[in-house]
Amino acid sequence: MTATLDRPAPAVTTSSGGSTLTGTGRMIRFVLRRDRVRLTVWTLSLVAFYAYFTFALGLMAETEGALQARAALMETPSGIVMGGPGYGTDDYTVGAAMANEGTVWVVLALAIMSILHVVRHTRAEEESSRSELVRANPVGRHAPAVAAVVTLFVVNAVIAVVSAFAMTGTGGSEELPLADSLGMTVGAGLSAMVFGAIALVFCQLSEHARGATGLSMAAFGAAFVVQVAGNLREVPGGTTLSWVSPIAWAQQTRAFVDLRWWPVGLSVVTIVVLLWFASVLASRRDFGGGMIAGRQGRAEARASLRGPLALAWVQQRTALMWSCLGLGLMWLASGTLIPEIGDMIGDLLTDNPAMQAIFGEDTTQFEAAFLGAIMLYGALCAAAYAIVMGLRPKAEETSARAEITLSAPVSRGRWLGAQLVVAGLGTVVLLAVGVYALWAGAASVGVTEPGLGTYTGVLAAYAPAVLVYLGLTAALYAWVPRAAAAGWALLAYTFVVGMFGGLIEDLPEAARWVSPFHWVPEAFVADFDPGSFVGLSAVAVVLFVLAFVGFRRRDLHST
Structure with missing residues (x-):
């Protein structure tokens, strides 16, 4: 009798052509088809917000002194918290108001969309074991993640471009420059993409989709707190502390006041670094698992x-x-601002007839409105x-x-x-x-x-x-x-x-x-x-x- 030993199969290696990306194009088409309704709703909602807010501010500009009175409010602590560093408040135009008051909220909405999109198509798919079925086909290890990032970029780009054109046509008597409109929308989109890249990193660390989502949302909350703390220390412009937050990079484009594009580069560099880091982590962890091992539970439930x-x-x-x-x-913290709000508004009411026409002369009523x-x-x-x-x-x-x-x-x-x-x-x-x-x-x-x-x-x-x-x-x-x-x-x-x-x-x-x-x-x-x-x-x-x-x-x- 003659016995033979089969040679072991050669180890699968990653070629320089990037075999881990095999099937990325098909995955992109699959993601767009699967989320066509979801992404369409997000796109229409955000474009409508840009257009509606610009239109509303344009109507407000028709009342003499109304926008400038609003600028005075945005210089208060509560205005800085809810708005931004206060660029353009000395000559508050529709564009300056849009950038100062709308950027944080747009970045918030886009960041939520980005985080949910990335987690949905990476960690959630692995947790549900659907990724195993997908990878049974000729699909590379990194293809689903790359498809999630590419589709997210496409959606953010569409929202930015369409919203910029929508803003230029809804500003009322004030025609908003297209370049500044793009500066605001592109800056907000790229800032949100940073949080999408952060979510991809947490998807490699956490074993569960809920954990990855929660950590990503916490990262956004920390970024919000940091930019608020930096902006409160100096108005307008904020301090160096605010620059630690990706939210501030969108604000620092200074759209409609002194447009500059270089802060957008900070978002681009950060996105590239985070995506590289996520790919390194993904290559080193077990498929379906996380870099941080889950805590073992009790053998028997209480x-x-x-x-x-x-x-x-x-x-x-x-x-x-x-x-x-x-x-x-x-x-x-918001409750502690009430006395400062009352004193500041009292001075504004005394010196500004437009403010008196809008809010009346009773400071206590304004404090109640603030609450x-x-x-x-x-x-x-x-x-x-x-x-x-x-x-x-x-x-x-x-x-x-x-x-x-x-x-x-x-x-x-x-x-x-x-x-x-x-x-x-x-x-x-x-x-x-x-x-x-x-x-x-x-x-x-x-x-x-x-x-x-x-x-x-x-x-x-x-x-x-x-x-x-x-x-x-x-x-x-x-x-x-x-x-x-x-x-x-x-x-x-x-x-x-x-x-x-x-x-x-x-x-x-x-x-x-x-x-x-x-x-x-x-x-x-x-x-x-x-x-x-x-x-x-x-x-x-x-x-x-x-x-x-x-x-x-x-x-x-x-x-």
Whole structure:
């Protein structure tokens, strides 16, 4: 008998032609086809924001002194926090107002889009094991990541170019230069791409999509805090500290004031370095795993965890904790600014008739309006949290974890109810943290009016409104899972109407009715309205009932 030994197969090597990128073109087409609706909605929404905000500021410019009065507000601490370093406030044009007040919000929206897009097509695909099926075909290791980055770049480029042209045609009597418009939109897009590249790095470090998303969002929060701290120290222009943040690189293009393109290069260099670093990490880690090993759990669950409610709490508690900590500190700091706002506005009212015409001569009323604006921001953050947690059941279903849970003696209604109860309580807790942190910040600097009872009334007024967002997301998930994320469109609409709707005098009243916050009495100005509370509560209850009915009627995995 003769025995033979097979030679071992030669190791697969990466050629200089870049075999790890095999199939990148097909992956790009696949991503664009798969996300065609999602990316179209993001594109139209952001272009509409650019056009609408520019149009609204153009209308405001028709009132003599109105824009300059607005510039005075943007030089206050709250204006710097919500806006930017204050370029062009000495001669506040429509373009300068657009760049100063809109850049941070555009970068925020684009950064969220970038982070979610990158995580969705890299770490989330590996976590769900779909990447293994894809790589069973001739697809290189880095092809999915490169496809995610390329498609993200294309979408950001389309948004930047179309938005720039939209701005030039909607500025009213002031024709905005195309070069400056491109300077603003391109700068914002590249700053957001930095956070997309950061997300790709975290996708190599974290073993789970939730971890990668959370770390990326935390990076954006840190960048926001850094640029605010730098800008507050010196107005206009900010300090060296603000330059540490990618958000400041978009602001430093100084569009419509003194356009310069070189700060955009900082974003480009940072993106290239981060992508290179991500590729190095991806080449060194196990496929499907992360560079940071996940913590091993207990061999047996505690008795208190043997139920869907406890499971939902374990899944959501970390996000709630960090959200409460971050937003609580932000609103606490905002409350400490109230005395400074009152003194500054008092001087402005004395010296500026235009300000008196817009805000009246009562400084205390303006302080209440400032508190109301901060409260609206807090409620929007709580509503965003409600939407994220409302999408948790969908994530559990698509990852097949819901199927495992429902294989136990757990009914559909009990499982969904547990997810929504924890999400609803977390949303109200986050809103309460924001309200009482604002009160604590004001009280710490001697501002005792309005009192704690008024703040509690504001909390009660906003609570059913933010729960409407959770109910809508749950109902969409139950009936039309593919459209579950449409709650973000309502949130964006609420933000635009709430923040800028007042700039358009002839905006139809019916256009405001769509926003749940329209039915909430103006915080710290109007009294608590039991009618609106009951009405919004009824809407939320109806949406939750629809969610339970729809979820019981459809098959799982119909997404």
